[in-house]
Amino acid sequence: MTNPVLEVRNLVTHFRSVERGKTIKAVDGVSLHLNAGEIVGLIGESGCGKSTLSRSIVGLAKPNSGQIILDSTDLSTLKGGTLRKARSAIQYVFQDPYSSLNNRQTIGEALEEALLVAGLPAARRSARIAELLDHVGLPATIAPRYGRELSGGQRQRVAIARALAMNPRVLIADEPVSALDLSVRAQVMNLFFDLSRNLGVACLLVAHDLALVRQAASRNYVMYLGKIVEEGASVQLYGDPRHPYSRALLASAPNPDPMAERARPRVPLTGEIPSPTNPPSGCRFRTRCPVVQEVCAASLPPTVEVAPGHRASCFLVSAE
């Protein structure tokens, strides 16, 4: 087996709370890996730390401890220019294509700026801009136009083209289609398939639309209150979720088919995600878990491999 492109080991990102002396444990010991050409889903409710985790990986948030290993190089051992250069291989696609592009720049200028940062000589830039636009399925004639003239779907493609300007090995996409209409989502999602298959880019797809992630990602991580509670291939995780949280999360999405919706078993998940300043002891899900036991409060649940590549962190799963 080849080494993963990106490996995150035991990453911890804490913030100082506005309340004096308190710490927000946004990411609390997360490990994951991405292989080349693979789309990996990261799912969980808002406040579970999935955005902080993504931002920590690209360096937009500063991790307290843990390692981010890119192509066998631990980024925490690098500094200054070397770190910047290494980290340019990880690129980020933001959620809202309306605020991530500068309205006063043409598409060509936005891409050229990225190529300037990448250090491409001026003479070769225009050819590369045409190539980048071609990768994302836009005509080169769009380059002199301004971002505001484009639709949401086109803008998101330009944002992806800009990320590709750095020749990334890893693309982190934080809710890349949730600001887009259903009819144009498919075009952008299919683009991620093309990028991973044709360019070998590894994608971390952060999203809350579970049906979308199931179809796009080959593997998934489910995150709850700063920790990964379950991971597995889409077929395993969506077909046979093992952690009570994954089960509840997957069961709460309404089904577009009215008959299936009426027949959908309800797994009521009461309350909301607790505050990460003071997470529950033991298993963090125990305050909302429908099958909670006494042991859950005492210590952290072990992570059990229920099938090859399918792991869940729960006492009940380990007892089975």
Next chain:
Amino acid sequence: MTAVYDIRDLTIDLYTRSAAVRVVDGVSLSVAAGECLAIVGESGSGKTVMSFAPIGLMPEGVSVGLTGGVQLAGADLIAGGEATLSRLRGREVAVIFQDPMTALNPARSIGSQIAEVCTLHLGLRGAAAEARALELMRLVGISDPEARMRQYPHELSGGLCQRVVIAMAIAAEPKLLIADEPTTALDVTVQAQILDLLRDLRVRMGMAMILITHDIGVVSNAADRVAVMYAGRLAELGPVDQVLMAPTHPYTRALIDAIPRPEDPVGSPFRGLPGMPPQLAGPIRGCAFAPRCPQATSGCATLRPPMRGIAGSVGWQAACHHLTLAVLPKGAAA
């Protein structure tokens, strides 16, 4: 069932400094007491303007021209003018907005915000208003309302804030509740709770509800009937089971087909619609969906299809020259 809210041939034009844009074009629909009508459509389909312009909720500086008839609880909203509207808003019709965090005043406690609505619409003062606020908070399932009353919006989660907004909306027991994407800003687990709450309140209070959404799953969960809008016009209107399980309009079909399904293989390409959503710059001759429609013929581009009833069904209509009737699966409510 009698209609609480009735729209007849409504057309809405927005006037900007340089142009007039027709955002709603000849829409007729109605909602009965205790019924939930979902309005679905993509951005720019006119679903929000159609719901808010008749009750006078438009951004400042936008001039709006309405023609047609809009009746709410026996009052004519278009002829009545601002005086009628301000008498009805909050009492007969209330609104829930998408983002509960921005719908609430961050600088005032939630108790005082709910009590204020009770003062304004029910004429309650002081302790009486506060008592009604407590009652409303219990009604929308806020635990420990006495303590929560003193809290500020930033201290509450999104789901709790949305419950506060709902409490304010139902304070005067309105006949019509317009909910604009009420769960879009919330997580799926919380979404389920809020949809259950809205259903419970609607049935208990006999309220009519208009649910604006782009999520077909929410429609399937919460609505009795659904109106599908495209480019300011109705494409299809009918009972949820019929429209979602046997869509007749090519746009409805494409929209439902674009939803990822559990039986789609992992890694298979996503289905979408070709082309782009329409730009409402100029008047559209013919069918607005024709440029993206796989079934379009030359007549579609020139002749606008009227809403036509679908044979064998009550209250199911679609606007298409090439209506094809799919067979309803067994078990669907006719």
